[in-house]
Amino acid sequence: MGKFTSRAGLLGAAVIAMTSAGLPNAASAQDGITVALGDIASIESLNLLIALEGVRERGIEVELIEFGGEDMANQAIVNGQADVGVGAPYAIIQRAEVPIRMFYQLSTLRFFAVANGEVYPDWQAMDGGAFAVHTRGSGTEAMARLIEQVEGIQFGEISYVPGSDVRTLALLRGNVDATFLDIAGRNLVMEEDPEKFVMLEVPDVDASDETLFARLDWLQENEETVQVLIEELTETWRQINEDPSFVAAERERLGLLPDLPSELEEQIGPFFEQSVETGTFPNDGGVGSAADDFEFFTVAGQLEGEPETLKVEDFWYFAPLERTLETMGE
CATH class of the missing domain: 3.40.190.10 (Periplasmic binding protein-like II)
Structure with a gap:
């Protein structure tokens, strides 16, 4: 799966089957980023894979672990056995005993x-x-x-x-x-x-579908690494919004998802073209997305409390994203 390290191959089945207790501690495993994905990477993951390759090209090791579900991947973040998760874990953040924060909006709900x-x-x-x-x-x-x-x-x-x-x-x-x-x-x-x-017909919702999240202590202790990750994400997302064919070209250049079935490979172009048309990928990392999220996830029962009483800082850590936007522009 590209040039960055992944356990999705021979170890994939073992990783999916393992409990969180069986995974190594991310901090001791390597000086880089361990990303926990609660799914098997497919065409909707290509933009993230491209950004992660950019992180690796800047000298930071990246390991991607594919789990059999978001609940397992989320638990790996809570336990400190992976660094960065993918999802919108509002309910977990509200319940977890350790501070977890989202720090980048990857996509809005377009299902x-x-x-x-x-x-x-x-x-x-x-x-x-x-x-x-x-x-x-x-x-x-x-x-x-x-x-x-x-x-x-x-x-x-x-x-x-x-x-x-x-x-x-x-x-x-x-x-x-x-x-x-x-x-x-x-x-x-x-x-x-x-x-x-x-x-x-489904309701018109502009809430987060996927975000990146991590333990707050990891975010604060790895500021330079987080900054590089956010810069590569923002650059990749803006390239895609300017020209969706960028994804297919980069996939070929980097050798990403080489075993993708042909019927799915044919969908890469339409998927990203239509995603751009519907505004799925934010150019600014979702820096103003919390209000929409609070409204949606409380109505849907994923968050407790009234939307107006919830505090952004209890769920999001925007400091590194705000620094990036100061230099790259919104």
Whole structure:
């Protein structure tokens, strides 16, 4: 998976199966960044992989660990066994005994509800039905809870199927009948059988889908490393927003995800083009995103309290991002 170190190959199954107690302490393992990903890297991860390669090219070792779900990856951050996590862990931050903070918004929620129209032609038909989301505590689960409130329904079962590409295949094979998909998955399913599958309307939400987060002590003790990471993310995101074809070109140059199935490889261009069109990737790291997040995650039941009473500094650590924007501009 590119030039940076990854345990996704021969060790991938072992890492996914291991409990957090079985992982090494990140601080003692290396002088660099250990990134915990609660999913298997696919095309929606390419922008992050490109940015991480940029970090490595600046002399900082990067290790990517792929877990079988965000809950396992989150626990690795809480326990100090990985440095940086990917997700939107508002509920964990509110409950954790150690201070965890988000420090960079990677993307906003842009998921599409797709269903087998023969089983679930509309939301009302899904009252008491089964719905698949990414992982427990994810933005897709929060959106599902919001839909229950907006539509006045209650899902009979919410199942957890990590990875939009995995849920795409599950929908095509009939293993699930309704789920959230990203742009690539939505395109693939609707192209495969537009008569069978239907898209269901979802609320217009501008909250965080994925962020980077870490223990506050790690962020404060590794300021230079964090600064490099944020600079590379910001530069990569701006390149993509200017020209989405940058992703495919960099993937080829860096040799990223060489084993990607051909049907997914064809979706790289459309995925990033449509993501840019819908404003999925912020140019400023989401420095003003907290208010939208507080509104969404409280309504969806992921955060306790009233949005106006929640404090940004209790969930976000924006100091390194603000320094970056001072030099790179907003």
